[in-house]
Amino acid sequence: MRFAALIAAERLLPAFVALLAIAGCIGEDRAKAASPAANTEAIPLGTGFDFYVLSLSWSPSWCKAYDPQGKTDQCEAGGRRRGLVVHGLWPQYESGYPENCPSQAPRRVPEALGRQYLDLIPSMGLIGHQWRKHGTCSGLGQADYFAVTRIARERLAIPPDLLSTGQSRDLSVSSIEMAFVEINPGMTPQMIAVTCEGRLLDEIRICFDKELNFRICPQVDSRACRRSAVDLPRAQ
Structure with missing residues (x-):
């Protein structure tokens, strides 16, 4: 009986090994699918500037x-729950920045292209303005410039405190910066600037290199809000 059992086990062993190999391949494929590196998009590389x-x-x-009064696309009733929206992706020099550059691309952004980005930049007018003032200085065509804008936004995690627009609150500038740093690996406080208009939170500016890795930007950081805290008004 023992001999028969051993023979049966030997016959089953190749099938068992094959099953293990298949399971290993499946596990490896799943790990690759979950890996950020495996899902990294090819990033069109801009020219003629130092960073974004x-x-x-x-x-x-x-x-x-x-x-x-909520008359614009950004502030009308359907968009009033918006919190942080993309103002733009701005090519920068180490000192200063280019704007309104000569470009062979059209000045006007076609509606068919612009409407693909209304979830990020909530008005066709702003989309067109950002292309003319900043996108023309990226060395990219319109489609690539806005594609890079989306990739940059998707690489940035937003802290939970800045996802809610239901109530007004005050937050310290340093706490906003640190909230971003804590949930975005590789970011330091020298790579982010919080700006304000009076007491109101105005913008949060994040510096990226051309391959969309976080990078330091002393001049941008030096223009941050000088208040210790800012007011985040609620969505009306």
Whole structure:
């Protein structure tokens, strides 16, 4: 009986080994799918500048100051729950920045292209303005410039305190910076600047290199808000 059992086990062993190999391959494939490196998109590389600033605007501050009646696309009733929205992706020099550069690309952004990015930049007018002022200085065509803008935004995690727009609150500038640093590996306080208009939170500016890795930007950081705390108005 023992001999028969051993023979049966030997016959089953190759099948068992094959099953282990298949399971290992499946596990490896799943690990690759979950790995950020495996899902990294090819990033069109810009030219003619040193680095990018991704500028995120606190939408309730802008609407409170410039459109309290909710007449614009950004502030109308359907968009009032917006918090941080993309203001733009700005090519920068180590000192200063280019703007309104000559470009062979059209000045106008076609609606078919712009509407793909309304979830990030909530108005066609702002999309067109950002292309003309900043995108033309990126060395990229329109489609690539806005594709890089999306990739930059998707690489940035937003702290939970800045996802809620239901109530007004005060936050210290240092706590906002540290909240970003804590949930974005590789970021340091020298790579982020919080700006304000009076007491209101205006923008959060994040510095990226051309391959969209976080990088230091002393001049951008030096222009940060000098207040110790800022007010985040609620969405109206």
